[in-house]
Amino acid sequence: MKLGFKYIDGGICAAQGYKASGTYCGIKRPANDTPDTKHKNDICLFTSDVPANTAAVYTQNKVKGAPLIVTKANLEKSGGKAIAVIANSKNANTCNADGIEKAQKMCDLVADELGIPSEQVIVASTGVIGQVLPIEPIEAAVPVLAKGLCYNKNLEAATAIMTTDTVKKEFAVEFKIGGTTCKIGGMAKGSGMIHPNMATTLNFITSDCAISAEMLQKALSEIVQITYNCLSVDGDTSTNDMVVLMANGLALNEEINSEGEDYEIFKSALCEVMANLTKMLAKDGEGATKLIVSSCRTAPDVKTATTVAKSVVCSNLLKCAIFGEDANWGRILCAIGYADADFDINGVGVDIASAKGSVAVCRNGAGVPFSEEKAAEILSEDEIFVNIELNCGDVSAKAWGCDLTYDYVKINGDYRS
């Protein structure tokens, strides 16, 4: 229980009326066509029992995966209503001449199988870019997925969207709107090519709250700015980033259709889910051994606070230092200094903290003596906090990142094979 939210299990199936299923259909691993001997789920389907108001945000990369283009067109056609989501890993279906056709086909297959309009199907793909997506395994999988749909198979879906993720990422909360119990749950996949620009990675969030399409989109767009958009693993903005938020109204609360107390509660609950998924994404960044949370406080405005906090978690040099547990705070100052924001560097203070305590390393833009021993103890933890004071305002923001390790290089030196 935190701030009136109860943390619950169930991921995308936590809210009422959502079924999910996942399976292994055998989409070939790219380049060398080595069979995936682990037979991890590579495709999933989930549905709402009734058409759900659906909001979405997409990558700002000019290269957009075909599934994003088809999803966007579908939501426009359906007036922001969706019933089903199909998502696969191993192949991003991006930069392929037949990408749109294949993504459309995935929607058609689901629509035919479930007897619903194709434009109420959302499609997402993640994996290698520029390899033709084989449709045959998907054709074979869709009936299996449809038959397997169940109110508690969220885990089958959460594992199906994993690429180099080492753990599945799910989070859900329960809360009250005007005395009625509502739920929001979600799942996400990371874990490289993460540097959000309006959206990140694949994220699916479901709710049973009754909320208008307009307010749903507004809440999503706002919360994305302070959660996924403050996350960086490696500075590379993916081509297939998408966050989809569905709300089917089955909680039967009075519909939220304007700003006010109910909207604020919904937004806080959504933020709780999205911030926790963001943290999980950062912590499971490719090759990561440590989560880095950068907080920028006493900033003049939210843009400055966000820009500074993000600049710090994006610094390769700092990421390496944190990996090496080296209190090289000069690199923090350096990253604060090249952030594209306006403030007086001579007012800046920095502390480094973890569960083991906190140490002041910089005041008024200059170093202060500190115990290297204490700093080493703090940095031995796996969640490291960089706390920055700009001392020129009262606004705060956070950003999430991870360390840069040998394994990041290893994973990405040989991703396709």
Next chain:
Amino acid sequence: MKLGFKYIDGGICAAQGYKASGTYCGIKRPANDTPDTKHKNDICLFTSDVPANTAAVYTQNKVKGAPLIVTKANLEKSGGKAIAVIANSKNANTCNADGIEKAQKMCDLVADELGIPSEQVIVASTGVIGQVLPIEPIEAAVPVLAKGLCYNKNLEAATAIMTTDTVKKEFAVEFKIGGTTCKIGGMAKGSGMIHPNMATTLNFITSDCAISAEMLQKALSEIVQITYNCLSVDGDTSTNDMVVLMANGLALNEEINSEGEDYEIFKSALCEVMANLTKMLAKDGEGATKLIVSSCRTAPDVKTATTVAKSVVCSNLLKCAIFGEDANWGRILCAIGYADADFDINGVGVDIASAKGSVAVCRNGAGVPFSEEKAAEILSEDEIFVNIELNCGDVSAKAWGCDLTYDYVKINGDYRS
């Protein structure tokens, strides 16, 4: 001989009237104060026989090393004239409460020793940020440096400014201005925290050409844009970046004081020196095993071309793929796609090339079939070219970078100790 330039030896001593010297003064290695058993040179001095017109560009980082602040003030006081440059490695003298005082002291020491005005001394420091600079070893070194000044000791200076550089970086050319032989030579140090923003790293360039202070600054500012500013090792803009260009006029050519043929020749020669130093910096990026040269052609304007070319060499994911010799061209498209520039992604073509040949991997924004075997052969070389066609104009630009390797992580996980 290339484009009318003759490549010559001598670095910063190639041009007439420049003496240099370097020594080991024992500036403590940071943090653990472990003595540097290699006793590599850590400080250098070089001088022009006569006051030289001197242009400079500095880092855009808000955190500016104290030496930059003092140098800038000196050049303002002296009307852009300088006689001597003192530079040390191992300590950046940045983010220290007494930084300005120490940097000023370094100038004063040189001025006293050489009997010149302190404002005609330029000071530069590179190394760890936020550690107090010990002045005693420098006080002891200045007389030694002054006594050691020689017309051929460029190498002593070039090695003194090295930090994690594995090779010294020098380049020099000889060319004619109106029948008179002129020279430009330079030295640079890398090799991490490199992501230029108006300037990069420490770069010292000397010429015996007669050119007005105004035209000298103009040439430097222009050439920086297409050389050092198109270089990225790790996306971290250093606090101590500085390029200093001195021209003492001892070649006795007719002074260049306006645009025209002579100015263009000077600028081309300067570009030749700076582009070659840029390439050396990229190739010797921390932990690098491969140089990556990204060329963006058929762009509508130079800003678009530069932005796209730079975006590609900055991608951590591509840098890892090149390290792993993996022809993962989707990452190239991805980086082109998130470049902050305006063009049609569906017109883009990409080839990957090296001394072993060239292979087309993308046309019209989509993948084309290619031989993985041929691609692997191409990528086995240590200079890799990514050739991009935007097909919407006739402007080209280049950017230089390097792969991201285990050694980058190793070096930067434990830089201070």
